[in-house]
Amino acid sequence: MKEKIIILDTTLRDGEQALQASLNANEKMQIALALERMGVDIIEAGFPISSPGDFKSIQSISKVLKKSKICSLARCLFKDIDIAAQAMKYAQNFRIHLFLGTSNLHVSSKLKKNFNEIIDMATSSIIQAKRYTNDVEFSCEDAGRTSIDNLCSIIEAVIEAGATTVNIPDTVGYTTPTQFKNIIFSIFNRVKNIHKIIISVHCHNDLGMAVGNSISAVEAGARQIEGTMNGLGERAGNTALEEVIMALNVHRDVLNKYTNINLKEIYKTSKIVSQFCNMPISANKAIVGKNAFSHSSGIHQDGVLKNRENYEIIDPISIGLNHCKLNLTSRSGRAAVKHHMQKMGYRKNDYNLNELYVDFLKLADKKGQIFDYDLEALAFFKKQQNLREYFKLEYFDVQSKLSGLSVASIILMCGTEINIQKATTSNGPVDAIYQALNKATLYSIVLKKFHLVANGEGKDALGKVDIVVQYKSRNFHGIGLATDIIEASAQAMVNVLNYIWKSTQVDKELEKLCK
Structure with missing residues (x-):
């Protein structure tokens, strides 16, 4: 036994x-x-x-x-x-x-x-x-x-x-x-x-x-x-x-x-x-790393083509890793998106199909063809964003020169109020839009980390921005996802601002309870 x-x-x-x-x-x-x-x-x-x-x-x-x-x-x-x-x-x-x-x-x-x-x-x-x-x-x-x-x-x-x-x-x-x-x-x-x-x-x-x-x-x-x-x-x-x-x-x-x-x-x-x-997995990490089931050597590739067991002791499918390329476009319906999510191992409770489909169509209009990593990224992003949105970015415009100033203009919804701000900086377009957002919210924050990675391949790869900011001695993590790097950066900061807002509401509730 x-x-x-x-x-x-x-x-x-x-x-x-x-x-x-x-x-x-x-x-x-x-x-x-x-x-x-x-x-x-x-x-x-x-x-x-x-x-x-x-x-x-x-x-x-x-x-x-x-x-x-x-x-x-x-x-x-x-x-x-x-x-x-x-x-x-x-x-x-x-x-x-x-x-x-x-x-x-x-x-x-x-x-x-x-x-x-x-x-x-x-x-x-x-x-x-x-x-x-x-x-x-x-x-x-x-x-x-x-x-x-x-x-x-x-x-x-x-x-x-x-x-x-x-x-x-x-x-x-x-x-x-x-x-x-x-x-x-x-x-x-x-x-x-x-x-x-x-x-x-x-x-x-x-x-x-x-x-x-x-x-x-x-x-x-x-x-x-x-x-x-x-x-x-x-x-x-x-x-x-x-x-x-x-x-x-x-x-x-x-x-x-x-x-x-x-x-x-x-x-x-x-x-x-x-x-x-917000902890990336090393490419050579055992079991779940990007290279855990990749083969570069010609001898290894030949052996795997003849029989995967020659150089693999674990079947990647056994841990839920599907190397499936999806042929999805803006003409695909909800049923197709749901089918492919199921094929990748996701249950219907793991994501909101309606929200995912709306984001899928927006991305498909930009990219044309959507792949498995695109759908996964959108699904994870929605989970990360799944909180009451007090701040919502309605519009932004950034103008930047090779040498000189960057100017950002934003329209930010703060609850039910519209806040319009403009900021100018010599530190580039991302800093300009961050300064405009800070002016709108009046939060005294310090950017501790900014990390940009490409989610997928090619010129239409999704840019994923992870940031960590400090506010009143606490660190907050935010994520943004878009084919446009500036938009992804703005989304990440708005994500953080919403977390800060929500945490301040929790603190106020706890203060009332203590009284």
């Missing part, structure tokens, strides 16, 4: 910590739903004590998840635990995930305690968490650098206190696969009540060994793997779930393990996370 490996995704918690701009509630919801469709067992949705926004997002997600279990992180402090439980009170069932440093370095220099005090904190916190749920996970932070005697002592104590899962994190990506496997072996051999719980692993990638360490831990008896899509996370990131899942699948007969993951959702989920998190 094959044994199941539980997959815990922490993209929305550990992954988001490393982003340049926080995800908004809609983006978190879209990622959570994509993870649930992929078959993730447990979704760690955030750290609710950290901010009101995180609390509200977790609360919203807990109301909609039906198959995946929701989980929240908490320090070994009663206030953290109580807030975590409140955030998930609408969930059918949930997990509280406690963590506490156990290495000598963390105990002495960070926590300023002795190890007996650490054990007391851990056990009392587990008892508190058990008041809210029977599913309590405890993480021995920096387990990779914790002495095996101390590690076994605290694991035995937290099991006795009622923990149901014990996580062994390689928090700083310190160990090698052999070292990490020996740690897991030692735990199973030395902890007398180990049979009562599931051992989990959470590996970081500082030495590039996160996936290798996770697989070696499974070989030693671990039955839960924690990670993120695309390997997002602190510093060099976490275990890339798409990699570890496919490694388990390719070697399922040797490892004798399986997961509940729907493999055909992997590529799409990876793309959703990349788009919403």
